[in-house]
């Protein structure tokens with residue numbers, strides 16, 4: 692698979708086996724998170740790795756569509772330190788997912804809608820916030836989405852020079 696096809700082929704996968712993510716793979720995934728670029732290279736983020744079943748259950752109560760967290764072998768919760776940007780958290784999530792895929796680990800981005808609950812569950816100090824996490828695990832056979840979500844055509848998305856401008 693070319694690098695280009697690898698990037699295009701990244702999918703959210705929600706079915707994981709019970710096998711824990713190996714320490715070697717988790718460290719490599721966290722390294723990829725650490726090396727993500729951030730605004731002014733401030734790296735105003737922290738990563739909470741959740742592997743204990745009861746704590747995964749608690750994290751799962753923090754959002755609306757969190758079954759992947761419940762079913763995951765591990766979930767990395769991305770914390771914005773004071774001054775952090777949501778854009779940076781998005782980049783971290785994508786790096787985590789790409790690194791995981793490279794190692795044969797499936798992943799799904801997760802929205803944690805209930806910020807107060809997240810703070811309580813993770814014991815976040817004042818000024819820290821969290822909206823996103825990535826659920827991880829070795830994929831169950833056939834866990835790839837059967838029907839891939841399509842994408843809008845480029846013609847509906849791309850404008851040249853100005854919004855509405857054509858090539």
Ligand SMILES: Cc1cc2nc3c(=O)[nH]c(=O)nc-3n(C[C@H](O)[C@H](O)[C@H](O)COP(=O)(O)O)c2cc1C
Pocket residue numbers: 701702703704705754755756757759799800801802803836840
């Ligand atoms: C910012 C963001 C938040 C998401 N939150 C959730 C979520 O809470 N639960 C979930 O199951 N999937 C979540 N997803 C996964 C999307 O549903 C998925 O990426 C989208 O349907 C496209 O599917 P694909 O990534 O497999 O192509 C999220 C994706 C993004 C980018």
